[in-house]
Amino acid sequence: MAAANEDELFLLTDRQCSSILDWAAEQPRNGGVLQAFLASLALAALQPKEALALRARDMELADNGSGVLLIGPQEQKHRREASGDAGTIRRVPACTELVAILKEEITRRDLRPHDAIFVLDDGRALTAPVYRKIWQQARAAVLEAYEIDSPLGRNISALRDTCIAAWLTNGDQTAAHILAVAECAGMSAPRLAERFAQCLRKPMPDEIPWDRMKAAFRIPGPPSEPALAARRP
Incomplete structure (x- = not known):
């Protein structure tokens, strides 16, 4: 079998994405943060590194269900925080479903503006090795056997x-x-x-x-x- 081109698209269905988010929410450990993290990729098209950099202050979540995520260039993040310069900010709309998930996570952990959003329940940071392992578990739990052996959703970027x-x-x-x-x-x-x-x-x-x-x-x-x-x- 020929190797898949990294730029080739293997898109998940809406049902598969919803099932993955539901699976994450049902996990006895870290279910809330995992669902919120995966939802930020699946519903706002964030890159994993962009999602991990989010803090509570980077979210404008209205009571009517609308919302915006403020994404700054990662290479400028520390320089911007040190200088107070806002830099170039990308405004990403958040749908009603994502707003509800993020609000629940913020309330559950009683987050303050400077707190990181995606932190494991034991206080450890959510890192790439952790979310990659979780992604493989979610993929195995949701996809059919023939899909697991295919390039479909092989990487978390599929969300x-x-x-x-x-x-x-x-x-x-x-x-x-x-x-x-x-x-x-x-x-x-x-x-x-x-x-x-x-x-x-x-x-x-x-x-x-x-x-x-x-x-x-x-x-x-x-x-x-x-x-x-x-x-x-």
């Missing part, structure tokens, strides 16, 4: 990819929409279009502005000769 794909396919796919998705995902529009090309529909013939395309590519003819002035006798 982020599935979220980005849903944002793309559920929108009107105009240039403005694609740019908005790219901004929320923290990647360039060309990179987004390249990686998620299979999620972008091709325009129908009646949607193509043929008149404007013809005008744009029209080749101008040679300039007309100016009329000679009549000579005076």
Whole structure:
């Protein structure tokens, strides 16, 4: 079997994502934090390192169920905290389901603004080796046997990819929409279009502005000769 291209998409279904979040919540140890962490990837398309850097102050969670996550460049995080400079902040919308999960975790642990969101129940930080192990356990518990042996969800980044794909396919796919998705995902529009090309529909013939395309590519003819002035006798 040929090795899978790391850029090839193997997207989870909505049912599989929901089942994984439910499985995490049911764990007797660290269930709340694991569900919240995985939900931030599956519902807000965060990278794991971005999620781990979140603190309670980085979340704007309204009572009406709306919310925004404030994501800063990781390489600038410590410099920004030391200088007080806000830097470039990416605003990622949080859906009602994610807002409810995060609020529950903040309340459960009585978090203060500077507290990290994703910390294990025994006080240890949630690290990459821990969440990778948990991801493999969740994958084995939720997927079918033939899916476990496939590239489907092999990496935890499948949650982020599935979220980005849903944002793309559920929108009107105009240039403005694609740019908005790219901004929320923290990647360039060309990179987004390249990686998620299979999620972008091709325009129908009646949607193509043929008149404007013809005008744009029209080749101008040679300039007309100016009329000679009549000579005076």
